Amino acid sequence: MPREYIPILIFAVLAAAFPAVTIVLFQFIRPTPVAVGAKLKPYECGVVPEGDTRGRYAVRFYIVAILFVIFDVETIFLFPWAVLFSTREEGFRLGPAYALASMFVFLGILIIGYVWLYRKGALEWV
Amino acid sequence: MHTLIEFAKPILVPLICAVVIVAVLPLVAGYIVLLERKLMADMQARLGPMRVGPHGLLQPIADAVKLLLKEDIIPEEADKAIFWVAPLISVTVAMLAMAALAIGPWFQIADLNIGLLFVMGIGALGIFGIVLGGWSSNSHYSLLGALRSAAQLVSYETAAGMAIVGGLLLAGTLSTREIIQTQDDYGVWFIFAAPVGFFIYAVASIAETNRAPFDLPEAESELVAGYMTEYSGFRWALYFLAEYTNMVVVASIATTLFLGGWLRPFAGTKAFDFLDYLPSLLMLVFAGYCFYRVPKQPVKIQQAVLAAVGLLLILLAGILAAPLLVPAGSLVADAKAGLHGAFWFLLKVGLYLYVFMWLRFTFPRYRFDQLMHLGWQFLVPLSIVNVMGIGLALVLHRQWGWGHLPAFGLTTVLTLAVAGWLAWAGEKKEKQRAIVGEEA
Numbered sequence: 001m002p003r004e005y006i007p008i009l010i011f012a013v014l015a016a017a018f019p020a021v022t023i024v025l026f027q028f029i030r031p032t033p034v035a036v037g038a039k040l041k042p043y044e045c046g047v048v049p050e051g052d053t054r055g056r057y058a059v060r061f062y063i064v065a066i067l068f069v070i071f072d073v074e075t076i077f078l079f080p081w082a083v084l085f086s087t088r089e090e091g092f093r094l095g096p097a098y099a100l101a102s103m104f105v106f107l108g109i110l111i112i113g114y115v116w117l118y119r120k121g122a123l124e125w126v
Numbered sequence: 127m128h129t130l131i132e133f134a135k136p137i138l139v140p141l142i143c144a145v146v147i148v149a150v151l152p153l154v155a156g157y158i159v160l161l162e163r164k165l166m167a168d169m170q171a172r173l174g175p176m177r178v179g180p181h182g183l184l185q186p187i188a189d190a191v192k193l194l195l196k197e198d199i200i201p202e203e204a205d206k207a208i209f210w211v212a213p214l215i216s217v218t219v220a221m222l223a224m225a226a227l228a229i230g231p232w233f234q235i236a237d238l239n240i241g242l243l244f245v246m247g248i249g250a251l252g253i254f255g256i257v258l259g260g261w262s263s264n265s266h267y268s269l270l271g272a273l274r275s276a277a278q279l280v281s282y283e284t285a286a287g288m289a290i291v292g293g294l295l296l297a298g299t300l301s302t303r304e305i306i307q308t309q310d311d312y313g314v315w316f317i318f319a320a321p322v323g324f325f326i327y328a329v330a331s332i333a334e335t336n337r338a339p340f341d342l343p344e345a346e347s348e349l350v351a352g353y354m355t356e357y358s359g360f361r362w363a364l365y366f367l368a369e370y371t372n373m374v375v376v377a378s379i380a381t382t383l384f385l386g387g388w389l390r391p392f393a394g395t396k397a398f399d400f401l402d403y404l405p406s407l408l409m410l411v412f413a414g415y416c417f418y419r420v421p422k423q424p425v426k427i428q429q430a431v432l433a434a435v436g437l438l439l440i441l442l443a444g445i446l447a448a449p450l451l452v453p454a455g456s457l458v459a460d461a462k463a464g465l466h467g468a469f470w471f472l473l474k475v476g477l478y479l480y481v482f483m484w485l486r487f488t489f490p491r492y493r494f495d496q497l498m499h500l501g502w503q504f505l506v507p508l509s510i511v512n513v514m515g516i517g518l519a520l521v522l523h524r525q526w527g528w529g530h531l532p533a534f535g536l537t538t539v540l541t542l543a544v545a546g547w548l549a550w551a552g553e554k555k556e557k558q559r560a561i562v563g564e565e566a
Contacts, residue, residue, distance in 0.1 A: 004236040007140030008225045011235055014148045015221035019214050019364050022194070026360065030195045040202040042265030043355055053264045061273050064498070068280040071506065075287035078513065079243060079300070082291045086298030086520065088308075093298075096521040103517060107510055114507065123502040125495035 063122055074110050078103075140235045147224055147235070155370035156186030162483050169487045180423050180432040196359035201263060204356065208262035213361045216255030216368035223249045223375045228302045229471050230388045232464030241302040242290065242379065249334075249375060253279045255368065256343070260353035271352025274494065275343035279334055281501035286330035288509030292323035293383040295516045306387030313394050315386035319534050320516055322541045324384045326509050328481075331376035333501065335369060337482060339489035340497055347491075377478040378471075385474045388467030402450055402462075405469045409443035504548050508541070515541040 042049050084092060085099050117123055160175065160182060167174025175182030200209055225248075226241040228234035238244050253276055260272020296316050297305040309315055317324045333340040344352035354365050381387055392398035416436030423429045446469060449462035492500070515537035522533040 004238055007137055007144060008222075008236050008238075010137075010141060011144035011147070011225050012218070012222050014144055016214065016218040018148050018152075018221075019217045019367075023214075023360060026194050027198065030359075031197055033197050033199055035197070035199050039199065042201055042203065042263065042268075043350060044266065045350070049266065053266055053269055054261075057269070057273060061277050064277045064280060067502070068284060071284040072280075072287060075284060075291065078288070078291045079294065082294040082513075083298060083300060085295055085517065088298055096524045100517045100521045104514065107514060111507075111510065114510075118503070123498075125498040 060125060067117070067122065070113070071110075074106075077106070143233055143235045144225075148221065151221060151224070151371055151374075152190070152367055153186070154374070155367050156190060158370050158373070158479065159189075159366075160186050162486075165480070165483050166487055169484075180419065180428040180435075183431065183435065190363070193360050193363040198359050198361070201265070201356050203264040205262035205264065208258050209356075212255050212259035212262060213357065213364035213368070214255075215258065216252055217364050217371070219248055219251045219255065220368040220371035220375065224371070224378070226302060227375070227378045227382065228306070228387065229378070230464050230467030230469075231303070233468055234303070237301060237303050240300050242294070242300045242305070242383070245302075245375065245379060246287065246290065249372070250279075250283060252368065252372060255365075256353050259357065259365070263353075263356035265356050267350045267355045268353050271343045271349045271355065274349075275336060275353055278336070278340065278342060278497060278501075281498060282330040282333040282340075282505070285326055285501060285505035285509045286334060288506070288513055289323045289327035289330065290379070290383060292320050292509070292512050292516045293327075295513065295520060296320065297383070302382050302387070305382055306389060309386045310389055310393060314530075315384065315389070317384040317386075319519075319530075320384070320512070321538060322508070322512050322545065323516070324380070326505055326512060327380055327384065329500075330505060331380065332482060332485065333497070335372045335376055335482075337373070338486040339492050341491065342494055342497060373479060373482065374475065377475040377482075380478055381471060381474040385478070387474075388471040390466065390470050402466065403447070405466060406443040406447035406450075409439045409446065413437075413439035413443065499552060503552055504545075508545050508548060511544045512541050 042053070081094075081099070081103060084094050085096070087093050163185075164174045164182065175185040178185045178188045200206060223245050225235045226238045226244045228237070256275045256279075257272045260268040260270075260275070263269070293305075293316050294300065296319055297308045299305060299308065336343050342352075343349075344354060349355070354362055357365060386393075390398075390401055392401065413436045416432050416439065420429050420432050420436070423432055446465055449459050449465060452458045519533040519537040522528040522536070523530060
């Protein structure tokens with residue numbers, strides 16, 4: 001475990017504790033809620049909510065999620081490549097032409113997939 | 127005991143930074159809100175907050191006290207545990223992303239070798255807070271807002287990531303400190319080598335922070351308040367804090383990667399060393415304005431507060447000027463790197479946020495299908511082409527010995543041509559659809 005992560009761990013605890021402690025502490029100061037009836041219902045501009053909230057919703061959202069997985073994983077693959085392309089550490093840098101050619105093949109496949117998605121209409125919202 | 131001190135020493139500075147960030151960030155977020163309200167008022171020819179403190183200077187504190195004391199309502203049909211935790215996730219994650227960012231060479235919690243990747247990864251977790259909050263509220267508006275937010279964040283995450291890859295190609299490292307060092311060595315900020323990449327990141331970062339013109343998850347006219355509809359009082363304030371913290375984080379990433387981080391403009395040039403006096407001068411100008419306004423305040427106490435602010439600014443000016451006035455070699459002179467670095471970093475972050483606000487007050491809100499169109503059919507392909515273009519420019523420079531200017535100039539023009547073509551194709555498609563719509 002590298003030592004740089006110890007302060008981050010402490011910071012994470014602090015950052016999580018600050019809002020939680022504030023909420024709990026001020027519960028003793030602020031007025032106790034006396035809300036009853038309609039005040040505790042979900043807000044729908046004055047109309048009584050109809051039906052189940054956790055019902056079905058558009059399949060579009062699922063498609064966007066799947067597309068995201070594909071493209072974001074590709075992006076993550078590019079991170080180490082981008083670093084090795086220009087790193088200043090001796091012996092690790094890739095030859096520029098070789099690195100560029102390999103990346104063009106990789107991104108070429110991605111672009112073919114992108115064009116296919118485009119033709120299929122997967123990128124359209126309506 | 128001695129070993130304990132040895133163990134704690136490298137942790138002490140990051141620890142102070144951590145405490146300072148947790149303590150100061152809510153205050154900063156409050157004052158960004160005030161600044162935004164003032165700017166909005168100015169652009170709409172109003173005055174904005176003027177009552178609480180001189181020129182509304184104490185408004186954020188009054189707001190914070192009000193929000194802390196407000197009645198705490200949890201809807202009866204809500205999933206109580208998740209409802210409770212969701213805003214905490216948002217805030218914690220937004221703050222945690224600050225950990226790897228360096229605000230000046232002296233102020234950083236941890237210099238990770240995967241710095242930028244850490245910031246992006248942690249930043250992407252923020253979506254859990256939003257989706258869980260919207261889901262647990264058990265309200266139609268909240269759920270719709272959360273889903274929209276998820277789709278939007280996810281769409282623009284890709285473009286932002288690709289734009290960052292473009293910057294990394296130039297930097298060759300993920301550590302925030304080394305990225306800025308590289309820009310110092312090359313003597314040029316990466317925005318000039320990858321202007322298209324910066325543009326993509328700027329647009330994507332506005333969408334990622336749910337800001338207008340891309341604030342569809344909380345579109346008031348459609349969804350009341352989106353995923354925050356059922357939240358009130360302090361829990362609502364936490365979501366707000368998370369949003370503004372996220373703004374600071376994306377602005378810091380852009381500053382680090384594209385705008386030269388804590389470097390002064392023309393950092394390597396002796397002829398521009400007079401710019402070192404700019405921070406103090408700026409503070410003195412602000413202080414002068416404060417004193418000029420003191421007699422015009424209606425109440426005694428407001429006069430006192432404004433005078434105190436003016437004195438504080440003069441103190442800041444003194445602190446910023448001190449390292450320049452004492453002879454080199456002393457401890458005070460060495461503090462120049464830390465103090466001035468922090469100043470320039472925060473100035474750039476501030477300017478980036480100013481552009482955010484400016485765009486918010488200028489553009490009308492997008493429609494959701496337009497938003498998805500811009501994300502998937504313009505920014506994503508453009509960001510891929512941008513990465514290829516920067517790679518090509520680097521090969522032209524390193525392998526074939528082209529100069530920086532022709533290599534990057536050529537690829538930038540090519541990328542812009544692709545951008546024009548993509549925009550043209552999108553327009554054409556939109557027109558065709560409009561014609562089909564009329565016939566139907």
